Amino acid sequence: MYYVSTRDRLRKTTVSGAIAYGLAPDGGLYTPEAIPTLAGSALNTLKDMNYQQRALYLMNMYLDGYSAAELVGFCSRAYGGGKFDDPAVAPVRPVEEGTYALELWHGPTCAFKDLALQMLPHLLTAALRKEGENKTACILAATSGDTGKGALEGFRDVPGTRILVFYPKDGVSAVQEMQMNTQEGCNVGVCSVVGNFDDAQTGVKRIFSDPELKAELAGRGMFLSSANSINWGRVLPQIVYYVSAYCDLMKEGVLEKGDKLNVCVPTGNFGNILAAYYAKRMGVPFGKLICASNRNNVLTDFIRTGVYDRNRPFYNTISPSMDILISSNLERLLHALTNGDAAQVKGYMDSLAEHGRYEVSGGLRRNLERDFAAGFCDDEEAKKTIARVWNERKYLIDPHTAVAMNVLEQYRAETGDATPVLVASTASPFKFGPAVLEALGVSQPQQGLESIGQLAEFTGISAPAPLENLAGKRIRFDRTVEKDHMTDAIREMLL
Numbered sequence: 001m002y003y004v005s006t007r008d009r010l011r012k013t014t015v016s017g018a019i020a021y022g023l024a025p026d027g028g029l030y031t032p033e034a035i036p037t038l039a040g041s042a043l044n045t046l047k048d049m050n051y052q053q054r055a056l057y058l059m060n061m062y063l064d065g066y067s068a069a070e071l072v073g074f075c076s077r078a079y080g081g082g083k084f085d086d087p088a089v090a091p092v093r094p095v096e097e098g099t100y101a102l103e104l105w106h107g108p109t110c111a112f113k114d115l116a117l118q119m120l121p122h123l124l125t126a127a128l129r130k131e132g133e134n135k136t137a138c139i140l141a142a143t144s145g146d147t148g149k150g151a152l153e154g155f156r157d158v159p160g161t162r163i164l165v166f167y168p169k170d171g172v173s174a175v176q177e178m179q180m181n182t183q184e185g186c187n188v189g190v191c192s193v194v195g196n197f198d199d200a201q202t203g204v205k206r207i208f209s210d211p212e213l214k215a216e217l218a219g220r221g222m223f224l225s226s227a228n229s230i231n232w233g234r235v236l237p238q239i240v241y242y243v244s245a246y247c248d249l250m251k252e253g254v255l256e257k258g259d260k261l262n263v264c265v266p267t268g269n270f271g272n273i274l275a276a277y278y279a280k281r282m283g284v285p286f287g288k289l290i291c292a293s294n295r296n297n298v299l300t301d302f303i304r305t306g307v308y309d310r311n312r313p314f315y316n317t318i319s320p321s322m323d324i325l326i327s328s329n330l331e332r333l334l335h336a337l338t339n340g341d342a343a344q345v346k347g348y349m350d351s352l353a354e355h356g357r358y359e360v361s362g363g364l365r366r367n368l369e370r371d372f373a374a375g376f377c378d379d380e381e382a383k384k385t386i387a388r389v390w391n392e393r394k395y396l397i398d399p400h401t402a403v404a405m406n407v408l409e410q411y412r413a414e415t416g417d418a419t420p421v422l423v424a425s426t427a428s429p430f431k432f433g434p435a436v437l438e439a440l441g442v443s444q445p446q447q448g449l450e451s452i453g454q455l456a457e458f459t460g461i462s463a464p465a466p467l468e469n470l471a472g473k474r475i476r477f478d479r480t481v482e483k484d485h486m487t488d489a490i491r492e493m494l495l
């Protein structure tokens, strides 16, 4: 199976080429030429497997040129060995009548990024070998919190790689900052940038196109690479947990094979919900895919009107990992919904770059409405949902998951659709302690690491070990640079 650029279908590569080099040279995203479909008996076969075996079976369908033996090793290293604090890796829990949470935060950094970033380093280093690339890959990442820590933890001590993460000095939560600055491993580096997330992100993009630095790195046997979700190696592992969740619900007798299940996903860059879409296209009986946004509701408007318009104010919310106005992975959905019409997709993306806006064709809009629904809520609504779900069900959710739960309530009220729903639960509530404590009505919520213990005490739920242990960790990184001096940090830490 070949992978094509979303902007030029003649630009083809193998899956190892797609994973090794991330972005296509024309700026498009590499996407499978055709989405493989599950055999009629596959869900029954998968039902009796554990998570690692399911990952092997499903990823193998996309990874030509990777041997089964290789993949067995990757799956057990990524998802076995106690890396996840639940043997199911991505367990499904009933929350209320017809609502099931897919808990994606049992990994080492307590957010759903772990499911992909524990696997990506294995896929990437193998892809580099297959492509005959023998330089050391230096992974650069700008992060608003969860991606950076997930990437650090995934790439730590992986031979043939170095990783350096930049975060905005005042743009991440105290817990997220501690998570990054205490990162262990011999090939890792962390640096904060004076400015906001956009400054850090722009700086990283500039570094990628700095010819002088590139030459210096090449002279030392290194090249720059990226770990963000434009890489197919991050989308693929996410398909696994959606198929896995359906199998778990079959196994528990909640669903019969073929029963419909809607999926509701708190969305930012559109990577997570895109994986649900691919699972549906593979043959999992998913109904509506409900795209939930916070006040940065550019996707809600797009799905409802067919107009994508990023010319709007940017809000900082209590669900920061969804504070985003350009959802990169939407480009892959446009590719699928236009049946790979690269000229059409390129036209939309050019318009987005030039005018910050595009409007899709009527045909595409109808396709979009067939598979997707959308909604959004603000911080106050999300907090009320955290309180309601806790008070009524004693189930504790983080602010991102709360956005999804709230949008689901709205969707049900508007449509009367009684199909059962799988809600992607994307982070541990202990990562966002202050906002959750406030939502629960605690009178003096602690702000920093103390919020972890306070939330545990208030709810009687123990915090995940990686967060609980943060307080005792040594700070290894405390470097801050001006946004125009990020290359200095690279030279210091890499050369």
Ligand SMILES: *Cc1c(COP(=O)(O)O)cnc(C)c1O
Pocket (backbone or CB within 6 Å): 111, 112, 113, 146, 147, 229, 266, 267, 268, 269, 270, 271, 272, 273, 321, 322, 400, 426, 427
């Ligand atoms: C990254 C993230 C999201 C958004 O996921 P996308 O794939 O970017 O849509 C939602 N919730 C949490 C907790 C995240 O870390």
